[in-house]
Amino acid sequence: MEEKDVTPTQIFDTLAIRFREAKALEHKIDSNLHFTLTDQTKGNYLYTVKVQNGKLEVKTGHHNKPTCTVRTKAQTYVDVNLGKTKPQMAIMLGKIKVSNLPEMFLFAQLFEKFTLDYVK
Template sequence: MAETATVVAVFKDMEGKFKADKAAGIDATFQFDITGDGGGQWNAKIENGEATFSEGAAEAPTVTITALDEDWVNIVNGQLNPQMAFMTGKIKVKGDIGLATKLGTLFL
């Protein structure tokens, strides 16, 4: 099972890897609902080519991604293919699925 620090570290890493050049024209909020012992809620707001990460729920997310802590860590670390995780139900997406597909381009 993933530890809380591991999930927190993954989100800090994602924030550091944000590719502003890939975010042109994107004004959106990603909500991440991570379940399991190391889970919690995080959100990333992209606006004007900048990304701001916060712990907690977003008021009006454009897309919500739900995953088990262990699966999310594996996706971000490249050990689990996000498309396969989606197709097998390991991650669930609510809202703008097209935007969810850009997650790797923006943050990974």
């Protein structure tokens, strides 16, 4: 697997194994994030990521009322996860739109860094 072949789906599929349950419990995270990732050739990727009581749930589509929404291009999301793009810069430049920045930054700390080793 090469970086150019990574898809948003593969990144979302690794969230469960990269999840830091202890950190979620420590910070008493209760979040329901909606991700909308656009791709003109493959269509949109819609995900809901819920963290409650130290448990993680990832679903395709948008479910329940979000506490934070994230909108960006699919490639920008992949580039941030691969470390090619700094998330703060992408947000400042409007490449990523986040409805609740404090929640998003806390949420991001709940996961080990994504690497190609996680993708089978």
